[in-house]
Amino acid sequence: MKVGEIYTIERIVMGGTGYRYAPVRLTGEVALLDSEILPIETGKYGAPEVQRFTFQFLRPGKAEIQLARFRSFDLDDAIYEEVLPFHVESAGDLDAVSCGGWSPFQKLTPEDQSIFEEAMKGLVGVSYTPERVSKQIVKGVNYRFFCYGRPATQGDHSFPAIVKIYAAPGAQAQLVGIQRVVL
Structure with a gap:
């Protein structure tokens, strides 16, 4: 991975069960940019849904992401996934953001x-x-x-x-x- 790159994680959750995923560990200057739940089939209550998380790596070095599956009314029942390790490299001059791509987060002008x-x-x-x-x-x-x-x-x-x-x-x-x- 390089500084500024976007990384997406998707998990399937069963609608109506109360189970959801959440990031429980973000280390090494990785930012959660977006979290959304999308229906797989529209119009069917309780049908499977996709839960999507979008991250961006902000600085070079080691980064980690970990998700957990839980129900908000039963946090003792949380299931923690394995930690995803990343080595983030600097974005060099040749890696300048092209038209349509997002730049890394930087100080405001x-x-x-x-x-x-x-x-x-x-x-x-x-x-x-x-x-x-x-x-x-x-x-x-x-x-x-x-x-x-x-x-x-x-x-x-x-x-x-x-x-x-x-x-x-x-x-x-x-x-x-x-x-x-x-x-």
Whole structure:
């Protein structure tokens, strides 16, 4: 694996049983970018579903991913999978991100910060502080900002999230989605 590469893990779960998978170990600068559950057959309740996790490697070195299968109402019954070890290599100059590929997460430039602020203008209830950004060049630019969100409520509790923004040339940057990162 190289820095910036995306790695996807899929598991089959039986709908209606309460069983789900979750990452229980992420070491070595690997980030969970997305988690989703997709039906295999639509319209059938209790049918098998695919649970998909998407990760990205952020720094060179050793990385590990481990999943566990569990039911939220019976955590003592969790089954831990084997740890998946990875050796992550640096992405050299020849490995520059091509059109359509995602860049590794990196520090924000003033332009990135400006696009983030433009797209988030008017959002209320939660404030987001961007830490890193990954970009995909398409007809415009897709941005994934790794942020910490802070709800506008009492207490000091923040949470990690990925804020997705699209910026087309000559148009205002648009908020596409916000996904809470489960650690």
